[in-house]
Amino acid sequence: MNMRIAACITVLASLSLSPPVMAKTITVAAGANAQEQLQEALIMAESGDVIALAAGRYVLSDGLSLDVNKVTVQGAGAKDTILDFTGQQGAGEGLLVTSDDVVLRDFAVENSKGDGIKSKGADRIVYHHLRVEWTGGPKETNGAYGIYPVESQDVLIDSVIVRGASDAGIYVGQSRNIIVRDSIAIENVAGIEIENSFDADVHDNIATRNTGGILVFDLPNLPQTGGHNVRIFENIVTDNMTPNFAPKGNIVANVPTGTGIMVMANKNVHVFDNVIGDNGTTNVMVVGYRFPQNDARYDPYPSGVALWDNQHLRAGWDPKFPGGTQIAAALGGNFPSVFWDGAGGADKAPLVADSVMALSLGLTVLGADPSTAKPEPLKPATTRPAALPAIVIPASMEAAVQ
């Protein structure tokens, strides 16, 4: 019934536009020729169409791609419609989307060789009720990113589950105006990562049993740099103790096992009302970008980071941060629940209002050796920064997940 109403609305909506194209539903079923049939459906679709993927396991030999605006790809459920890339022979991802106003919902992507679902330059994309999974659990040979929107304006990731990514489960890169909510990231290297992006809300997610739960990074030498304005709130970020299984050259290979939330070189990151704990290295880590680089546009220091009203469970009993064991010993055996590397000095210090031990390592200079750390407690913050505005996405995107 809901479906029918939705279809009527789609038709009405398309009638109100010119040229008047009648939206249609193209149904695809699993079967011997799934690769070519599904790919041809994705190519022949017209703006406004729904590609309905019937329940079943689609055994695919190559990556799929969609390049038509305003198409919905809808399965029969994340348990029932499975795009199986176990035998994939080519392409860097399972499904690639390069068009605007696309809705992906109610299906699963399994065992893609590269990324699970990537959308590039795809504005107003909606990911809803999806499962992206490497079914063998954490392995270095799993694909890099599960759900991977990049270079996009307006991104909604709602009610997805990602498991087993050898980089980040949910990764939003070089984008603007982003919501990641009501989702689960489990057994990835990084659970959820917001990178070189502007304006993001990450809320009501569960990030558990990853190496690091939620990461907010800014990195040099990329077209969009200067990541800022990210709110992380009302998430559960616990037990991120899966040993780091990223290939060594990977940037997230540097994430210490047992990290709850990690902020690197980003501006204005507000972390509040989360439950964070059972993370062996630390619950919240704020650090500079410590590798040599010479990108004139790039600021390697984090600033404007603030924490308040988070509930902290235990942390820091097994720090995997370089020099962490020595620091823990000096502190009576435990690494602090919150720490800042000290990058850039006092002006850049995070405001920590949570009632847990927070430490500065005093490594003001980025090139400093961690063994030269001069740990000292961070004073509890008595002020809070001006609130960042809540992210609002276009109504059409919210309507797509109702």
Add this chain to the structure above:
Amino acid sequence: MRLFLSALALLSAAVSGTAAQQTAVSQAAILSEGAPATLSSFGFFNGSVDRPAPELIPYALRTPLFSDYAEKQRFIFLPKNAAITVEAGEGRLAFPVGTAIIKSFGYSDAKGSYKPIETRVLLHQTQGWIALPYVWRADGIEADLRMGGTRVSVSFKTPSGTAQDIHYAVPNKNQCKQCHASAGVIAPIGPRLANMEFAKTADKKRLLSSAIMPAGNIIQWPKWDDPKSGPLADRATAYLRINCGHCHNTSGSASNSGLYFDGMDHGPANAGINKRPVAAGRGAGDFDFVIKPGDPARSILIYRMKSLDPGVAMPELGRSTVHVEGVRLLEEWIKVMKAG
């Protein structure tokens, strides 16, 4: 029965061959927005791939894109009474509406005869360029449109004599665009005079007879595999430009990587030198830099070129074998590259 049919096919091929001068390329098919289901609708070939229509102008590339050692045959069809414009610098050709660029991919069999697998056409229509893949039938006299791409089992020997059995990938329509699009708009990649060659001077003359030429000379690029044609670094960068630069540029499908091989000067980090693999995922392997001067074995570029794992391999499309000779060229280049 089968014998009879193939005899008939031969006969009809021979007939159409003798009638070659009468069959013309269909300008209407090139301009038609509905993609024809069969390649013969265009009239590019008189019955088989070895009988190109006389209007087609053959050309080759000095440094070509590697495509699993496939042998490529390239042609340009120009509409009547329409001129091309040659841009300054590398001599990129700006083609009039109605142009078609036709590229066949195939392998020579044990007897040395060329067996086409697919023919890709780029059609310059009123709305812009479109790219369509056609796959040859076993009879070699017709090819069918395969929007969704396909894989074809092929056995062949590489130039160094290694036997290969691969599932050759015919790209789907979107994958054509993945390489051919700049800022979302499809355009030809190959036809730049700096990288073009003609077996017959007459063909070059035919192509450029009414062309609008730029002021100044167009300097030919080196041939990647001919040391006499240019120094090592120039041959290596030409190879990267042709094999990587169509995606790795600021408007291409790898723009987000910040890694550019488009022949422009973006500074050393964006050319890969001591550049960390920000978003390469597991494509980085165990290595820290895209190009580590002096150390090809620890350069991600080489690692990815040597890999056949779809999650690691570069280029992402059209490669099921390692281009041993190309890897060797880039290894030599990185090996002698000075640090800093």
